[in-house]
Amino acid sequence: MNSKNKVVLVTGAGRGYGREVAKAFAKQGARLALNDISPLNLNRLVKEIEEMGGEAKAYVQDIAKKIPVQGLVMHVEDDFGRIDILINYSAVEPKKPLLEMDEWDWQRTLLVNLSAPFLMTQSVGRMMKEKGGGVIVNLIPLAGRWDKVGETAYLSSTLGMVALTHQAARELAEHHVRVHAVATGIAQLHQAEEGHPSHFIEAVLYLCDEEQENLVGQIINTLQYP
Numbered sequence: 722m723n724s725k726n727k728v729v730l731v732t733g734a735g736r737g738y739g740r741e742v743a744k745a746f747a748k749q750g751a752r753l754a755l756n757d758i759s760p761l762n763l764n765r766l767v768k769e770i771e772e773m774g775g776e777a778k779a780y781v782q783d784i785a786k787k788i789p790v791q792g793l794v795m796h797v798e799d800d801f802g803r804i805d806i807l808i809n810y811s812a813v814e815p816k817k818p819l820l821e822m823d824e825w826d827w828q829r830t831l832l833v834n835l836s837a838p839f840l841m842t843q844s845v846g847r848m849m850k851e852k853g854g855g856v857i858v859n860l861i862p863l864a865g866r867w868d869k870v871g872e873t874a875y876l877s878s879t880l881g882m883v884a885l886t887h888q889a890a891r892e893l894a895e896h897h898v899r900v901h902a903v904a905t906g907i908a909q910l911h912q913a914e915e916g917h918p919s920h921f922i923e924a925v926l927y928l929c930d931e932e933q934e935n936l937v938g939q940i941i942n943t944l945q946y947p
Contacts, residue, residue: 724929725750728801730794732784732841733810735762738860738905738921742808745922747775754797754804756780784811785832790840794848803852806929807845809838810860816871827874834878835885842889846898854897856929859886860921861904883940890938901928902940 729746733739735757743753747770755777757763763779770777778800782793797804813833815826842857849855861882883902890900905921920943928939 723749724806724926727751727805727929728754728797728803729806729808730754730756730797730804730845731808731810732756732837733812733860734766735759737810737812738862739808739810740766741919742810742860742922742925743777744770744773745926746806747773747777749926750775751806752801753777754780754801756782756784756793758783784837784841785829787840790837790844794841794844798848804845804848805855807841807855807857808860808925809841809857811837812862812875814872814875817874818871819873822874830874830878831881834875835881838882839885842885842900846889846893846896849898850893850896855899857889857893857898857900858925858928859900859902860925861902863904886940887938894937899928899934899937901936901938903928904940904942 724746729751731739731743731753734743734755743755743766747753753770753776755763755766758781760779760781763781767777767779780793780796782789784790784793811833813830815822815830817826838859845857859882861879863879886900886902893900903921903924924941924943927933928936
């Protein structure tokens with residue numbers, strides 16, 4: 722698996738899964754465009770990647786609305802010339818029981834967790850179509866949430882991501898844009914943060930490999946692995 726010189730845009734790169742995936746691509750020699758709403762977290766990551774000898778640029782933007790998304794994609798194209806790989810990871814998780822949740826919590830969760838990946842997929846997908854293709858991978862953290870109270874909005878949004886992945890894969894395949902998803906959990910994140918091999922990172926890199934160009938619409942579940 723080699724992503725050397727590939728332009729990779731990672732949303733939600735300032736923390737968690739997005740951060741670890743960005744570092745994994747940097748180790749392979751990819752050129753990183755990093756998005757988050759926290760400038761502090763992004764700047765720390767850019768510095769870390771540059772100290773590794775990599776290339777990274779920070780883009781602070783809230784991507785839950787169409788116009789900011791279009792601006793982000795335009796700026797990345799201006800700076801890097803293209804986007805080869807898009808990693809969608811943006812997540813908020815209000816822990817409120819169904820009967821106590823207000824409309825704002827519900828709407829904000831859907832905006833960040835589902836609308837943002839949709840808008841990013843749409844905008845970057847158009848660019849990839851013009852450039853001849855690309856890869857989009859949605860990160861879907863799901864572990865340990867099915868039996869908990871207060872996860873209604875979060876789980877609804879993440880299962881929407883599964884449907885978005887399927888439909889985007891079907892519609893964009895003819896334009897040589899491959900769309901996939903990786904479902905993962907906190908154990909895999911801790912492994913990555915501690916510097917150990919992580920199944921979710923391996924899955925992302927595998928799906929983005931040019932040698933896997935015949936794979937379309939894969940949803941890899943890394944939750945079954947320790």
